Amino acid sequence: MSEVAPYSRLAGVYDEIVVDPCFGRWAGFLDHLWQADPGGVAAVLDVCCGTGLLAAELVARGYRVTGVDASVAMLARARRRLGPDAVLELVVLPDLPAVGRFDAAVSTFDGLNYLDQRGFWMTMAGLAERLRPGGWLVFDLHTDAMLQLALHTPTVAGEQDGTSYVIHNVVDLGERTCDARIQVTGTDAGEPFSERHRQYFHTDAEVRAALAAAGFEQVAVTEEYTRVPVDENTLRATWTARRRLT
Numbered sequence: 001m002s003e004v005a006p007y008s009r010l011a012g013v014y015d016e017i018v019v020d021p022c023f024g025r026w027a028g029f030l031d032h033l034w035q036a037d038p039g040g041v042a043a044v045l046d047v048c049c050g051t052g053l054l055a056a057e058l059v060a061r062g063y064r065v066t067g068v069d070a071s072v073a074m075l076a077r078a079r080r081r082l083g084p085d086a087v088l089e090l091v092v093l094p095d096l097p098a099v100g101r102f103d104a105a106v107s108t109f110d111g112l113n114y115l116d117q118r119g120f121w122m123t124m125a126g127l128a129e130r131l132r133p134g135g136w137l138v139f140d141l142h143t144d145a146m147l148q149l150a151l152h153t154p155t156v157a158g159e160q161d162g163t164s165y166v167i168h169n170v171v172d173l174g175e176r177t178c179d180a181r182i183q184v185t186g187t188d189a190g191e192p193f194s195e196r197h198r199q200y201f202h203t204d205a206e207v208r209a210a211l212a213a214a215g216f217e218q219v220a221v222t223e224e225y226t227r228v229p230v231d232e233n234t235l236r237a238t239w240t241a242r243r244r245l246t
């Protein structure tokens, strides 16, 4: 089985095997939040936009979305979904070129877990520079409960529409990392392939410190795109913050 770069071949089957039908619900949460902002939210930066699943939901709700991602193949899928006029840029965080000024930035489905600690801090600082004063930053991160789940579930397998996948997780609790080897087989996926994905599990204290250092305030941490506070069972925590006004 050939090993390929993260999110190269996976892009072709991402929508089928990786996601659950959550993006409408998540966009509804964001829309509700932003509608209440008297400053208005129109321009949104979708960070690690992937195949554009969230961006499509936001565009449908009237937002002007710019998507950035490090994967050419994921961006190609996003282009197909969002059309020729969509603004999509190849961006490898933590480098964040001047792609515009935004009322809000969002990153869904653990995109920011791909950044190591330094990359995460730099990305928070870069996003603050691209948001207007009072602009919104909303993202989700895998939690300690997810790290424990990966530790105790070293192998996960599934099948969707003729595509089969097996994920082998290797957790390093000291480094707070999870290396997932994703093997994909099946006619829809063409030749079998595997990808290695490393995710970093940032502590709450680190995330809060990075947000504060970058100039974010009004930080809230809730259960996956809801207003429900997190608890020790939360697998995906949603972080909401505002760029300081001055």
Ligand SMILES: C[S@@+](CC[C@H](N)C(=O)[O-])C[C@H]1O[C@@H](n2cnc3c(N)ncnc32)[C@H](O)[C@@H]1O
Binding pocket: 007, 047, 048, 049, 050, 051, 052, 053, 054, 068, 069, 070, 071, 074, 091, 092, 093, 094, 107, 108, 109, 110, 111, 114, 115
């Ligand atoms: C799990 S996918 C999430 C995609 C999308 N946000 C969603 O909700 O479906 C993670 C995405 O992060 C992107 N990514 C990972 N590391 C990145 C980096 N350093 N800079 C930019 N994008 C990155 C990957 O290419 C991939 O598209």
